[in-house]
Amino acid sequence: MKTSTIRRGALFEAGTNQSGSKSGAWSYLPTSLPFPASDMDVSLASAGGDLGGARRIVLTGGCVGKLGMEYASFRADEWFECSVLSNKTFAFDPIRRSDGSSGEYDELADMPRTRNRHASAIVGGKVYVFGGRDETDLIIPEERLTSDHAAVAMEDNLVYIIRGYAQDYTALEQVTAIDMTDPTYPTYADGPPLKSTRGDVDAVVLDDGTGDAYVSGGFTHENQ
Numbered sequence: 371m372k373t374s375t376i377r378r379g380a381l382f383e384a385g386t387n388q389s390g391s392k393s394g395a396w397s398y399l400p401t402s403l404p405f406p407a408s409d410m411d412v413s414l415a416s417a418g419g420d421l422g423g424a425r426r427i428v429l430t431g432g433c434v435g436k437l438g439m440e441y442a443s444f445r446a447d448e449w450f451e452c453s454v455l456s457n458k459t460f461a462f463d464p465i466r467r468s469d470g471s472s473g474e475y476d477e478l479a480d481m482p483r484t485r486n487r488h489a490s491a492i493v494g495g496k497v498y499v500f501g502g503r504d505e506t507d508l509i510i511p512e513e514r515l516t517s518d519h520a521a522v523a524m525e526d527n528l529v530y531i532i533r534g535y536a537q538d539y540t541a542l543e544q545v546t547a548i549d550m551t552d553p554t555y556p557t558y559a560d561g562p563p564l565k566s567t568r569g570d571v572d573a574v575v576l577d578d579g580t581g582d583a584y585v586s587g588g589f590t591h592e593n594q
Contacts, residue, residue, distance in 0.1 A: 485504065
């Protein structure tokens with residue numbers, strides 16, 4: 371098994387040895403991101419669907435300004451915002467080729483709007499994007515407003531939105547279940563709340579047959 375993480379426009383790969391145990395080493399992949407970005411979201415597409423058939427990593431949006439997130443203030447309020455956001459979507463095949471390369475990026479259709487600090491999930495071979503913030507740090511005006519959250523796709527076309535922040539960066543604990551059976555008319559329901567409020571959170575569903583989602587990390591609005 372190999373997993374990849376993305377930093378500063380480069381790809382790094384956590385390797386395993388032939389027995390399947392951790393090798394303890396990271397290696398640099400020669401393939402870089404199409405452009406430097408931060409605060410985008412990454413989701414994993416299974417084989418099949420509308421994303422080219424193979425298991426691929428799908429990247430959406432993000433902050434692409436040269437200065438990245440910049441400090442801003444107005445009276446007593448302080449925040450960070452990015453003045454240049456992306457609406458691009460790319461799919462990357464991480465399989466290493468015989469020549470040592472690790473595949474190429476395919477540019478998919480642009481998102482309808484730019485956004486960062488959002489979350490994405492893939493259901494039925496299609497990419498769905500939820501929430502996030504615009505160039506002025508306002509939350510994208512969609513149902514169940516939030517940013518810096520996580521989204522995980524579960525069985526039965528359900529996507530769980532695991533809360534991040536409200537507009538004023540108050541951390542939230544609510545979990546929302548979205549039924550994407552009919553994506554034109556999704557239905558929303560409250561899921562079990564987190565045991566603590568948190569934003570800047572991440573989550574993953576293990577492919578072990580249990581269907582359990584695991585949530586990690588994050589901050590509260592008190593920066594804890």
